[in-house]
Amino acid sequence: MPMSPTNPPPLTRKxxxxxxxxxxxxxxDEALAEAEHAAYHQDTEQPGSPYxxxxxxxxxxxxxxxxxxEHADSVRALLLVEAGAALPALTRLYEQGTAAERRAVLLTLHRLDLGPxxxxxxxxxxxxxDTRLIAAAVGxxxxxxLEAHSWRHAVLKxxxxxxxxxxxDGLARRARGDAELARMLGDFAAERLAAGRDVPAGLTHVLALTTPGAAAPTEES
Incomplete structure (x- = not known):
């Protein structure tokens, strides 16, 4: 199976x-002005009211x-940040949007004040x-x-x-010394081999990162 591309960083306004x-x-210009206006009127949206x-x-x-x-992700990210999009708006855009619109929401979550x-x-x-959504979701x-159990399953996904x-994102940091992830990777590889299927190329790389003596990453990966 061909590997999907990683996510390029969004373009700045400049x-x-x-x-x-x-x-x-x-x-x-007009879109960002509308988003900025909305950022100052978020309290006008009442939970449960027609909207x-x-x-x-x-x-x-x-x-x-x-x-x-080709610029849609970057433009959508700018709009979300300028509007200071809160969870209700993000949920609407995600649930009602196309795959591309959902992807842009996922790619921008870390730039908003949302906590978990x-x-x-x-x-x-x-x-x-959908590999586009999965790649965006693991940013x-x-x-x-993501708590440890869910994060491990995301890597396997x-x-x-x-x-x-x-x-x-943060693969080397979070995988380092993770014995449970190593076990899951081993089980996954064994199942693939038993079924006569190839083991994904990335599995060996991730497995190497789980060893306790793996070198600490010099940058996020």
Whole structure:
């Protein structure tokens, strides 16, 4: 199974401005202004009350159409950060969105002040077999907030679905000395071999990281 690509970092506003045409930049200016306005009026949304999506959420869905699919993740991340998106808005965007819109939510969680409250979104993505969502779900937010048992299963899910383990943020740090992860990897490899299937290339790499004497990472991986 081919390995999926890891997640490239989103472009900054300055980098986007250098790549977008005039009409797209004007659209982005308006979208970010609407998101900024919403950030100061979040308390107007009452739990359980009828709610119409604010303009910036509609812009979120339209990002690819106006700024190009190659820039959609970066534009959506900027909107979420500018709006200071809270969990109710993130949940709406995730549950009602396309796979690309869900992916952008997952990629931006670590840039928002959420604590562990958005873990249900990560856990939902990890239950899918969509490699784009899985790769996004194992980013910095999961590295910080997923508890050990769920994180180990996330690593195995990457191996099972062909997601490049380099997508797992904090892999070297969290795997180091993890005997339980080593056991799970061994069991997984044995099951694959018994079934006459190849062992994913990334498994050996992760297994090496679990040894107690593995060198501490010089940077997050």
């Amino acid at each position: 980098e986007l401005d250098a790549q977008l045409g005039g009409a797209a930049r004007a659209w982005l 119409a999506a604010p303009p910036w959420e509609l812009r979120y869905a339209a990002a690819g159409r106006h700024c190009g699919l 409250t958005a873990l249900p979104l990560v856990e939902d993505a990890l239950r899918t077999n 910095p937010y999961a590295a910080t907030h 990457c191996l099972f679905t062909g997601v490049d383990v380099e997508a797992v």
